[in-house]
Amino acid sequence: MSHTHEFERRVRNHVEELEDIGMRRHLQIGRGISLSSNDYLGLAAHPRVKQRMADAVLRDGAGSTGSRLLSGQRESFVRLERRFARWKGAEAALFFGSGYLANLAALSTFLEPEDVVFSDELNHASLIDGLRLSKARKEVFAHQDVYELSRLIERSETRGQKFLVTESIFSMDGDEAPLSEYAVLCRATNTALIVDEAHAVGVMGAKGSGLIEEIGIGQDVFLSINPAGKALGVGGAFVAGPSWAIDYLVQRARSFIFSTAPPPAMADGLDAALDVIYDEPELRTRLLNLSVRLREALIERGMDVPAGCSQIIPVIIGDGAQAVDVVEILQIQGYDVRAIRPPSVAPGTSRLRLSVNVTLDEETILNFSLALAEALEQYAGVAA
Ligand SMILES: *Cc1c(COP(=O)(O)O)cnc(C)c1O
Numbered sequence: 433m434s435h436t437h438e439f440e441r442r443v444r445n446h447v448e449e450l451e452d453i454g455m456r457r458h459l460q461i462g463r464g465i466s467l468s469s470n471d472y473l474g475l476a477a478h479p480r481v482k483q484r485m486a487d488a489v490l491r492d493g494a495g496s497t498g499s500r501l502l503s504g505q506r507e508s509f510v511r512l513e514r515r516f517a518r519w520k521g522a523e524a525a526l527f528f529g530s531g532y533l534a535n536l537a538a539l540s541t542f543l544e545p546e547d548v549v550f551s552d553e554l555n556h557a558s559l560i561d562g563l564r565l566s567k568a569r570k571e572v573f574a575h576q577d578v579y580e581l582s583r584l585i586e587r588s589e590t591r592g593q594k595f596l597v598t599e600s601i602f603s604m605d606g607d608e609a610p611l612s613e614y615a616v617l618c619r620a621t622n623t624a625l626i627v628d629e630a631h632a633v634g635v636m637g638a639k640g641s642g643l644i645e646e647i648g649i650g651q652d653v654f655l656s657i658n659p660a661g662k663a664l665g666v667g668g669a670f671v672a673g674p675s676w677a678i679d680y681l682v683q684r685a686r687s688f689i690f691s692t693a694p695p696p697a698m699a700d701g702l703d704a705a706l707d708v709i710y711d712e713p714e715l716r717t718r719l720l721n722l723s724v725r726l727r728e729a730l731i732e733r734g735m736d737v738p739a740g741c742s743q744i745i746p747v748i749i750g751d752g753a754q755a756v757d758v759v760e761i762l763q764i765q766g767y768d769v770r771a772i773r774p775p776s777v778a779p780g781t782s783r784l785r786l787s788v789n790v791t792l793d794e795e796t797i798l799n800f801s802l803a804l805a806e807a808l809e810q811y812a813g814v815a816a
Pocket of ligand 1: 531533559
């Protein structure tokens, strides 16, 4: 290794600074009853999904051997993209290695310097990084504030294209974006609507394709980004939209072109995941019922739970170190819960991000809400 002393000391100091303010992160393997997994429907462990992937590895090999534009192209990717687009009510779709890469592509490829993009202040880091890679003018609006947004759009003058970027179910707050209002606003102002469905795809809507389907605004959406490592249980992500736009991604999206295609077995796993979502709609119903049950139980025990009805339920603690303490008490009791701290969320809003999944049952959820209430009380006692 050759580097200067000063460099190593600088890096070590940065980590110590994090330690000092209680913000140092540790990689931790989950143990116990999970209330932090994004595998909402249990598809990562579903026998049909696992079997299809295992068969595909034995048939097609471990890796894809190249970029999709070179040796990585496969019939199974093409078939899956067509199926996904149909499900989503879009003309076409393109499969990426991850949601992060898909968001970099969607935002950096279409946004040009004369454009203006309106972005919700709580948008995911991958959306923000995509915006950073573009030279378009950025206007950040207060979380889900339709009034502020409409004022900003009205006032903005551009010769280029206007874009609105939002998540549908927000990843750290679990609340739903006002998509029907956004659709009306975008239609009236020729603004292109881009929706990240990371926590809605597979969960919301009659067919399970997301909140766009549930609200019925497919016609008003330019692009949807659909990470497939959460409710779909596997990994990768689909960008869905009009054919002319998806074709342009193939020409220009650097995170698509300059990256090895995902292992082919992922396509088979996702095809099986879509089969399960079609065949077992009761998984979605169960998830939403359990989520409502946990929200009710937390509110009954006096906790401050923000509005919403999704499977993501934040319990705001405020201070980061306090959130970590509460989490430790719960982990000792066998619950896998995690504290979310800045920069994932705004300073002073550290929280437990609880996420419900179908492997839980009502009794477990009630027991957990009691344990959480006691942990919060115990901590309040210590602090006093
Ligand atoms: C998780 C997430 C992503 C990134 O998807 P990955 O497939 O995990 O890279 C993008 N957007 C949102 C809102 C997310 O929650």
